[in-house]
Amino acid sequence: MTLGKRLKTHFTERLLPDAVFQIAPAYLSGIRVAKNDGSIKGGFVLPFRERPVSPSFDRPNVTDPAALEEAITQGKKNLHISSGSAALLIPEPAVRVFVLNVDSFPGSGKERDTFIRWRIGKQMPLIPEDARIDYAVTPGRGSRKVIVAMARQVVVWEYEALFEKAGLKPVLVTIPSLTLVNLVGRESSANGILLNLEDEALTLLALLDSGWALYRQKDVGAPGGTGPDDRAGNIVREVENTIRFLEDKDKTRIERLWLRCAAAAERPEVMGRLKERIVLPIQSVDYEAPEVWTEAQKDLLAPLVGQIL
Numbered sequence: 001m002t003l004g005k006r007l008k009t010h011f012t013e014r015l016l017p018d019a020v021f022q023i024a025p026a027y028l029s030g031i032r033v034a035k036n037d038g039s040i041k042g043g044f045v046l047p048f049r050e051r052p053v054s055p056s057f058d059r060p061n062v063t064d065p066a067a068l069e070e071a072i073t074q075g076k077k078n079l080h081i082s083s084g085s086a087a088l089l090i091p092e093p094a095v096r097v098f099v100l101n102v103d104s105f106p107g108s109g110k111e112r113d114t115f116i117r118w119r120i121g122k123q124m125p126l127i128p129e130d131a132r133i134d135y136a137v138t139p140g141r142g143s144r145k146v147i148v149a150m151a152r153q154v155v156v157w158e159y160e161a162l163f164e165k166a167g168l169k170p171v172l173v174t175i176p177s178l179t180l181v182n183l184v185g186r187e188s189s190a191n192g193i194l195l196n197l198e199d200e201a202l203t204l205l206a207l208l209d210s211g212w213a214l215y216r217q218k219d220v221g222a223p224g225g226t227g228p229d230d231r232a233g234n235i236v237r238e239v240e241n242t243i244r245f246l247e248d249k250d251k252t253r254i255e256r257l258w259l260r261c262a263a264a265a266e267r268p269e270v271m272g273r274l275k276e277r278i279v280l281p282i283q284s285v286d287y288e289a290p291e292v293w294t295e296a297q298k299d300l301l302a303p304l305v306g307q308i309l
Contacts, residue, residue: 046074092217193239218234
């Protein structure tokens with residue numbers, strides 16, 4: 001299964017696998033899904049002793065297959081599954097995401113694929129031969145928005161192969177920011193920016209009434225830094241720059257921010273620094289979770305839940 005094979009219908013149709021897994025450099029997480037009603041029947045987070053994954057778009061990602069394989073086996077035990085279908089969330093840096101404004105969009109699938117490659121080629125002239133490209137487009141006619149995800153097949157195969165070896169069938173490969181959209185898209189005001197902070201990467205995805213407006217992925221440094229280039233300071237600057245860009249270029253007024261921090265302990269500081277500098281409503285990505293989950297588990301497992309809601 002290539003990256004996001006169902007991305008074209010992902011925002012209007014939910015894929016309900018037996019389990020959802022997220023592979024991050026520092027941990028493996030997973031949830032089990034009840035096929036009859038889509039409810040969550042279990043979840044886990046397994047921190048890695050040594051990082052077995054080094055996310056990259058154009059280089060191998062899995063640096064320690066044995067460690068990742070061991071974690072997948074343990075994760076299956078935690079979820080009480082031995083086989084079945086699985087959705088995989090891979091690290092954001094392994095994928096390139098583009099948001100395109102188009103005056104018109106071809107009607108047929110083959111024409112659309114050619115058109116998308118042509119538009120991406122304007123921003124990234126050297127598209128890898130094994131690139132797998134999937135997209136979603138806003139409904140309607142005339143001017144529309146298209147969000148495109150692209151990954152190298154060799155990278156996707158790395159992740160899929162380990163889950164297939166463990167007896168699971170990958171039916172979808174996507175990234176956390178695209179699933180988190182499902183947890184904030186129900187807000188009455190759609191003009192906002194979703195911030196997803198994980199590892200050294202900050203992802204910013206702007207959501208407007210007319211569709212997706214902007215996707216940015218930035219390296220903001222490791223947690224725990226101090227001084228003018230500390231992590232929280234880098235995050236605030238990237239958010240300010242993104243708001244100014246949208247207001248200046250698209251004449252778009254951003255009305256709110258949504259924040260998800262993989263590390264719950266980091267959220268208060270980041271939230272506080274954002275509120276000091278940005279006069280907008282800022283709220284954590286939230287959802288209804290099993291009562292036994294702690295706030296830290298909710299933060300870590302949010303992207304997985306977003307895949308099934």
